[in-house]
Amino acid sequence: MSKETTVAQRKISPFDEEKIQRLFGHEAAEDEDPQRLQEYYFKPSTYDQVVTELPLRIVVGHKGIGKSALFQVALAENREMNLLAISVKPDDVLDIATESNDFLKSVRNWKVGIREIIEREASRRLDVDISSTSGSDLLLMRLAKELGAQGCVDELGAEFLRSPQIIVYIDDLDRGWQGSTKDVRRISALLSAVRDLSNEDRGIKFRISLRSDVYFLVRTSDESTDKVEGSVVWNSWTNNEIFALLVKRIETFYGRDVDYDDLSSRSSASLAHYLDPVFEPRFQGRGHWRNAPIYRVMMSLVRKRPRDLVKLCTLAARSANRTKHNLILTGDLEASFEEYSQGRVQDAINEYNSELRDIERLLFGMRPSKKEASAKAGYVYPTESLIRKIKNIQEQGKFYFASGREASPQELAAFMYKINFITARKESGGLIHRKYFEEQRYLQSKFADFGYDWEVHPAYRWALQPSDVRSVFDSLELSADD
Structure with a gap:
């Protein structure tokens, strides 16, 4: 449907596929036009529980309940506010902690892998190179030092120097989920890893989405997940x-x-x-x-x-x-x-x-x-x-x-x-x-x-x-x- 189409014409036009999608929206938020998603998105009562200043939020809910849409909108709003926000997709973490049967080793592998992704994406978006800086310093400190040394920064860089923080969205991790012991252990290790990372570098905040069945199996199979239970937000709608x-x-x-x-x-x-x-x-x-x-x-x-x-x-x-x-x-x-x-x-x-x-x-x-x-x-x-x-x-x-x-x-x-x-x-x-x-x-x-x-x-x-x-x-x- 062209932009020149009048309201009256839209009202009486047949319900073709283009009109249906523009009218009711795409069933998968990640496939929706981002501008249209922000235009029609209605924030549920749980939205504010996710976009807080807290370091870790685990959004749990049934498939189709709007976890991805919530993340898409929150990510867009973060970027509009010139906050450094990063989206991590399943392909980005495909090879992390896939082989080890040692839980502590899996946690360590997740920490290394996630930290590398954050460092790479943060450096790219801030347009700085921290590869030669001291690895003993925390990531936010290294980014801020290098950014400050440049002198002239854009709005994103200026906001980062004023309040150094990185918001990391990890969505759709249940893609390919089979509920196996290996699957459960891998997600459990991830939750432990991001909890450690957010505690070690307080400005790094994680937002993770999990299907309710995935969270249920992880929560009932690993007693260590009781430490993240207070960070869980059950995404629900009236x-x-x-x-x-x-x-x-x-x-x-x-x-x-x-x-x-x-x-x-x-x-x-x-x-x-x-x-x-x-x-x-x-x-x-x-x-x-x-x-x-x-x-x-x-x-x-x-x-x-x-x-x-x-x-x-x-x-x-x-x-x-x-x-x-x-x-x-x-x-x-x-x-x-x-x-x-x-x-x-x-x-x-x-x-x-x-x-x-x-x-x-x-x-x-x-x-x-x-x-x-x-x-x-x-x-x-x-x-x-x-x-x-x-x-x-x-x-x-x-x-x-x-x-x-x-x-x-x-x-x-x-x-x-x-x-x-x-x-x-x-x-x-x-x-x-x-x-x-x-x-x-x-x-x-x-x-x-x-x-x-x-x-x-x-x-x-x-x-x-x-x-x-x-x-x-x-x-x-x-x-x-x-």
Whole structure:
């Protein structure tokens, strides 16, 4: 779409691929146009916990929850402030600490490798050569000495001399993660190494992102990681924040300014009218969702991950493009549900198969039985019924964690809760209140029953029951916070 295209033309144009991406954003932040990302990015409440003055922040969250986007925006803001910020990619550390079985040696190798990367990138960006300076001095001191000796420096150099610091972003380390003992040891050694480096040279600050499954295996396999637990930030979103994110993307697409504080303080209901240029206002389908505001239907399908909303909107927009609709209608959303659901199940399998062997059999085993289907049940379970359901699945074969330990029914329930396949659910005053693992991490325990029922998340249901779409709609209910 050319820059000369008017707002009116954009509004009635088909939902071609260019418009869809400009409107809803790319699902992978690293593939997004950096200027567009900064334009539409909505900062979650956890953003400020990451961009503090603290030396080490480990950002943990599910795949698709926005860790890379947060790092991209924070890195750009650092550079706009003339702070020396460095991005370390997986290729940069590909060969560091890959062979040694000695943990202390792996830590040392990481320290040497990371320090070399920082020195090389910092020297390049400051345009100084410190190769001949004393290696006994700390890196920041060597950089400052050489930079000061030059006399004339640019804005980046001037800010570095005023406040010597380097902010190092290490993202996407879980690429190729298999959950092996070797993988766990390597990440554990990295965390120990960056902790040591930030303590030795106080001006070097590290920001590291890890998937929640990666962090969980590392944290439970290495007792030394308790020393970095206080540096962990669980990256999470409320449904209201995710919806405000969508509103900001739509408004900035049409060239309108939006106030972050205003979006943050308003309810989803009060923001719903911003969707009118793109979506029809109410869902015209069947079941409990009939005549509900269309934003509540969409938010019911999002696992509190921004990427889910991008994927759902993208699929629905493609359907609207095929049917030549100027708005995304109920039929376009319905046409996208099965593909969206299949994709979310595959996401869960890909993301967590390194933690639980045979995860696919467990998840598809949660489809309603013939008896449950005839009783219009099968997605909502009291604790006792959920454990019984899992025991029935186990009759087809035991399940084992990556460590080789057999999983009990209670542990499998806790696992499905942790990966957001099931959510905690309580009905009160005619409203459904749902809890996610990020909000209440220890709600599901094999030792206690907290009074919640358990529910297979709506995002997965079409994939579990593709031959009976009507019953899927009949089983869906809107939650109090959608």
